[in-house]
Amino acid sequence: MKKSIRAFAPATVANVSCGFDILGFAIDELGDQVEVSLRETPGLEVIHIAGDNGKLPYESEKNTCTVAIQAMLQALNYQGGMEISLYKGLPLGSGMGSSAASAAAALVAANALLGYPFDKKSLVNFAVEAERIACGAAHADNVAPSLLGGFVLIRDYHPLDVIKLPVPKGLFCTLLHPHLELNTADSRSVLRKQISLKDATIQSGNIAGLISGLYQADFGLISRSLKDVIAEPTRALLIPGFYELREAIQSIGALGSGISGSGPTIFVLSPSRKIAGEVEKIGRKVYQKVGLEVDIYISEINDKGAYVI
Amino acid sequence: MKKSIRAFAPATVANVSCGFDILGFAIDELGDQVEVSLRETPGLEVIHIAGDNGKLPYESEKNTCTVAIQAMLQALNYQGGMEISLYKGLPLGSGMGSSAASAAAALVAANALLGYPFDKKSLVNFAVEAERIACGAAHADNVAPSLLGGFVLIRDYHPLDVIKLPVPKGLFCTLLHPHLELNTADSRSVLRKQISLKDATIQSGNIAGLISGLYQADFGLISRSLKDVIAEPTRALLIPGFYELREAIQSIGALGSGISGSGPTIFVLSPSRKIAGEVEKIGRKVYQKVGLEVDIYISEINDKGAYVI
Numbered sequence: 001m002k003k004s005i006r007a008f009a010p011a012t013v014a015n016v017s018c019g020f021d022i023l024g025f026a027i028d029e030l031g032d033q034v035e036v037s038l039r040e041t042p043g044l045e046v047i048h049i050a051g052d053n054g055k056l057p058y059e060s061e062k063n064t065c066t067v068a069i070q071a072m073l074q075a076l077n078y079q080g081g082m083e084i085s086l087y088k089g090l091p092l093g094s095g096m097g098s099s100a101a102s103a104a105a106a107l108v109a110a111n112a113l114l115g116y117p118f119d120k121k122s123l124v125n126f127a128v129e130a131e132r133i134a135c136g137a138a139h140a141d142n143v144a145p146s147l148l149g150g151f152v153l154i155r156d157y158h159p160l161d162v163i164k165l166p167v168p169k170g171l172f173c174t175l176l177h178p179h180l181e182l183n184t185a186d187s188r189s190v191l192r193k194q195i196s197l198k199d200a201t202i203q204s205g206n207i208a209g210l211i212s213g214l215y216q217a218d219f220g221l222i223s224r225s226l227k228d229v230i231a232e233p234t235r236a237l238l239i240p241g242f243y244e245l246r247e248a249i250q251s252i253g254a255l256g257s258g259i260s261g262s263g264p265t266i267f268v269l270s271p272s273r274k275i276a277g278e279v280e281k282i283g284r285k286v287y288q289k290v291g292l293e294v295d296i297y298i299s300e301i302n303d304k305g306a307y308v309i
Numbered sequence: 310m311k312k313s314i315r316a317f318a319p320a321t322v323a324n325v326s327c328g329f330d331i332l333g334f335a336i337d338e339l340g341d342q343v344e345v346s347l348r349e350t351p352g353l354e355v356i357h358i359a360g361d362n363g364k365l366p367y368e369s370e371k372n373t374c375t376v377a378i379q380a381m382l383q384a385l386n387y388q389g390g391m392e393i394s395l396y397k398g399l400p401l402g403s404g405m406g407s408s409a410a411s412a413a414a415a416l417v418a419a420n421a422l423l424g425y426p427f428d429k430k431s432l433v434n435f436a437v438e439a440e441r442i443a444c445g446a447a448h449a450d451n452v453a454p455s456l457l458g459g460f461v462l463i464r465d466y467h468p469l470d471v472i473k474l475p476v477p478k479g480l481f482c483t484l485l486h487p488h489l490e491l492n493t494a495d496s497r498s499v500l501r502k503q504i505s506l507k508d509a510t511i512q513s514g515n516i517a518g519l520i521s522g523l524y525q526a527d528f529g530l531i532s533r534s535l536k537d538v539i540a541e542p543t544r545a546l547l548i549p550g551f552y553e554l555r556e557a558i559q560s561i562g563a564l565g566s567g568i569s570g571s572g573p574t575i576f577v578l579s580p581s582r583k584i585a586g587e588v589e590k591i592g593r594k595v596y597q598k599v600g601l602e603v604d605i606y607i608s609e610i611n612d613k614g615a616y617v618i
Contacts, residue, residue, distance in 0.1 A: 022514045155518035156511075161533060163521050197502055200509040200539060202465075204516045205331045209464035211517050212472050215524040224470060230509060 004037035005112045009104035009306035010149070011090050011297075012097035013173065013267045014141035017228045017258035018206035024141035025151045027173060028299040030096070033087040033309065034065055034105035036113055042081045044069055051088030061133075064099045065106035068130035072107060075126070076117055082110060091295075094177050095261035099134035100142030101306075103127045108147070108306040120147050120305065124162050142261065149305030151214055167301045168217035172276035174254075176245065176283045177265040179293040182238060187262035190234040199229045219255055219271045226256030226269065239263045241290040248282045273298065313346035314421045318413035318615035319458070320399050320606075321406035322482070322576045323450035326537045326567035327515035333450035334460045336482060337608040339405070342396040342618065343374055343414035345422055351390045353378055360397030370442075373408045374415035377439035381416060384435070385426055391419060400604075403486050404570035408443035409451030410615075412436045417456070417615040429456050429614065433471050451570065458614030460523055476610045477526035481585035483563075485554065485592045486574040488602040491547060496571035499543040508538045528564055528580045535565030535578065548572045550599040557591045582607065 010031040014024040039045075044066040046058045060066035065084050084106060090098040107123045127143035144152040144162050151165040195203075209225035212218070236242040239259060245266060246257050254276075255269040268283075270276040276298045287294040319340040323333040348354075353375040355367045369375035374393050382391075393415060399407040416432045436452035453461040453471050460474040504512075518534035521527070545551040548568060554575060555566050563585075564578040577592075579585040585607045596603040 018513070019517070020513070021510045022517060153514070153517050153521060155514045155521075155530075155534060161518070163518060163530065165521065191506060193506055194503045195506055195509045197500060197504055197539070200504045200512060201330045203509060204327070204329070204512055205462070205464045207513045208328070208331060208462050208516045208520050209470070209472060211520040212462060212464075212474065212524075215521075221464075221472065225464060230506070 003113065004035055005109045006033055006035040006309045007105045007109035007112065007306055008033050008309055009101040009108065009146045010302050011101060012142045012145045013175070013260040014097060014139070015231060015259065015261055017226045017232070017256065018203050018210055020228060020231045021139065022141060022154050023151065023207070024145040025173070026145040026149045026302040026305055027096070027175060027297065028302045030089060030297055030299070032089050032098070032101040032105050034102060034109050035085040036069070036106065036109040037083045038113060039081045039083050042079055044081065045083050046086065047083045048085035049088070050086070052092065055092055056086070056088070064103045064130035064134045067133045068103035068107050068126050069110045071126035071129040072110060072118070072123070076114070078114070082113070091177065093181055095182070095259070095263045095265040096175065096177065097142035097146055097261065100127065100131060100146045103130035104143055104146035104306045108308060112308045121162055123147055125160055128160070145305070147306050150301060150303045153211070165211065165214050167303045168214060168219070170272055171301050172270045172273050173299050173301060174268045174270065174276045174279040174283065175260060175265055175297040175299070176268070176287070177295045178241060178287055180240065180264045182262065182264045187235060187238060190238065191231055192234060195230055202229050222269070223255040226258065228258060232259060235259055235263060239266065240292060241286050242266060244290065245283060245286045248286050249279055252278045252282070254279055312422065313344055314418045315342055315344040315618045316414045316418035316421065316615055317342050317618055318410040318417065318455045319611050320410060321451045321454045322484070322569040323406060323448070324540060324568065324570055326535045326541070326565065327512050327519055329512070329537060329540045330448065331450060331463045332460065332516070333454040334482070335454040335458045335611040335614055336405070336484060336606065337611045339398060339606055339608070341398050341407070341410040341414050343411060343418050344394040345378070345415065345418040346392045347422060348390045348392050351388055353390065354392050355395065356392045357394035358397070359395070361401065364401055365395070365397070373412045373439035373443045376442045377412035377416050377435050378419045380435035380438040381419060381427070381432070385423070387423070391422070400486065402490055404491070404568070404572045404574040405484065405486065406451035406455055406570065409436065409440060409455045412439035413452055413455035413615045417617060421617045430471055432456050434469055437469070454614070456615050459610060459612045462520070474520065474523050476612045477523060477528070479581055480610050481579045481582050482608050482610060483577040483579065483585045483588040483592065484569065484574055484606040484608070485577070485596070486604045487550060487596055489549065489573045491571065491573045496544060496547060499547065500540060501543060504539055511538050531578070532564040535567065537567060541568060544568055544572060548575065549601060550595050551575060553599065554592060554595045557595050558588050561587045561591070563588055
């Protein structure tokens, strides 16, 4: 019998407000599954992809699952072969860490298949290689929370310094994903290359406040800190409904909102499931006005990350 | 008998590396004392200043003690008068929060004299008014730690949002104060007004890492995070011995170094009193080579702040 293992990895929110490029968190339930099997012939082969509407590549040098596993096998100097089946649960290009979830699930399955030569934190190094292929940049603020769960800080990339942060109890996320494709290149090109010293200092104060708020489980401090003066002011212009939603949820007790990844998905943090549900109701009205179909997910922050099924 | 109260407020390190403009901490023992007495005639009067070599002003609209107390009395709509004596323990213009310590001690004494109408955190609001007079900017990263002790984050100024952070046990500071006057205006003028997005992101990662390191009492993480890519690269050029000291202490187990305030004082953090002592020895050699007299202080991080004597 062929030995095979299937793993799940969750959706993630990267670029968490003032944590532009350095902070991400994981969502419950929503995610990708990858099944990996050992085979006798060497090399990696994607044998099946489902749920992608035929958009993802089977070529092993382009598929995020195989690129991630290949990086891991190289580190092990492993000579055998593997077959990979990818079951997408996440929409592509939505800003919910779709490519990261595929890479994370692939690595967790392959690592288990080989008897756990690596801990999950080490797998982040291989997953960023897949992000380099998928996104053109080896960013880790999706793959790290998808693997590890919870809030994850990427302090540095050279070398990678990944810090798992505490998740306050009762913190909920509402993810609002409008049916709209956003060009990632556009989204990157609107970023200012130069920031004023004043804005850089404001951003530092807010990320420092957000980290403190997570450690202290202080929802007030988290809320006051959820402000991005660097990426959001230009990126939000590309995202229909962004400011309308922010205004509409202002008085219901949500902690704050931001662009998930580079959008078009928007995340809203709330101090209870009840308020996260209110956000959903209001969100449906806002997107109706804007004239866009929308999928809305409510989730506690997922503190577990990717796992073998 | 005339009622009078004397208070002490400690020296502080502001602009703590990647915490430029938002993070400060307090030092033990070294600091200023202020004695405040009630009197029948209204108004505030500085009746004595010692330890300043005649450099500080007696005029109540220019002295940091009276400006701070005046802001407090205005908030209380208090009509009585006070007499103030200031005993400087801190050198002026050294980057060790000299004006902040005077204002903090004055406020703690006057607040006690009036029966504690304010808690210490509220006093920060009045102390920044004194900083506006003394430094030309209402910065709070000296006055807040001088009042509250420990590491203090200034998340925002509008309104003031002051967050006390935990102090890891065993964390020591070596302060090296060369006998050299640095023009604060020069020190501010060398700051770049525009920062690259890349540097702003690196700084965010490091301040987020430093805050996490303080909460986790993780000396390794604190050490990796003590990097300032915004102010230090230009300011350090004005500070003789800065890079020589950094290089000389590289291999003895110190956590990192930075400019205290806007200099010329340098702070070095260490994971034990023993290593902080090694830093002192090496520091004496470095400044001898550079050709500057130096005062060196070793202190645990002061978690108590200003207090009534």
